[in-house]
Amino acid sequence: MSIRKAVFPAGRRALYERNRYSPAIRSNGFLFVSGQVGSREDGSPEPDLDSQVRLAFENLNAILAAAGCSFKDVIDVTVFIVDPETRFDTIWKVLPEYWGEAPYPTLTGIGVTWLYGFQFEIKVIAKLPEAIAS
Template sequence: MSNVRQVVFPAGRQALYEKNRYSPAIRANGFLFVSGQVGSREDGSPEPGLEAQIRRAFDNLNAILSAAGCSFDHVIDVTLFIVNPEAVLDTLWKVLPDYWGEAPHPALTAVGVTWLYGFDLEIKVVARLPGARP
């Protein structure tokens, strides 16, 4: 098995990732490891408004999943980092069904944090690539 990292870039955002010196996602050994996604516009600035920012984070995530040839249905593990969870969770739970898909849902870990570079939420996932052997 090859341990070579294969980088996945969503359309139109490569310069942002190069500026910040990380890969948006890595394909390795049948899995896709996606870096934490926030509700950032193309220039990296936060989408204004909590619900819009959450939706943009999921849209950014879905762009990476699509670039890798998969969808949220392939996601097996989710980690959410949330600034001020008490203020964010009601809106998050309202938005999730639009992106989460049908049961069985992925494993989930949510962590309250104090700072996310001006964002309210970050979502990090691991997905099994289509056609990968179990």
């Protein structure tokens, strides 16, 4: 049986406990990160789409750092976009700032109709560095 160890970024723990899920789980050398959105400290969406995507990546990077890794360790990405036909270009202009160098992680993009007031969500799986994989 694999052991699940929750990973929490600094602050914001109450949000996860209130909603009854972990921001990330470390298991068998991998880190499984829950979908991250561009939420402000109070949990509300950042209204500007460009800023919302950047904040989602900042929130994601805080979780990755809390687990001892970075976006360079990400192997699989899933993004959810409300109305991708009108928002895709704005979102994809921001990604290179966070994506890093090739080889890039795998990617699945999903168009959705609702994200609890958000327009973008990113979920990842990362391979933990060997020194912290257990």
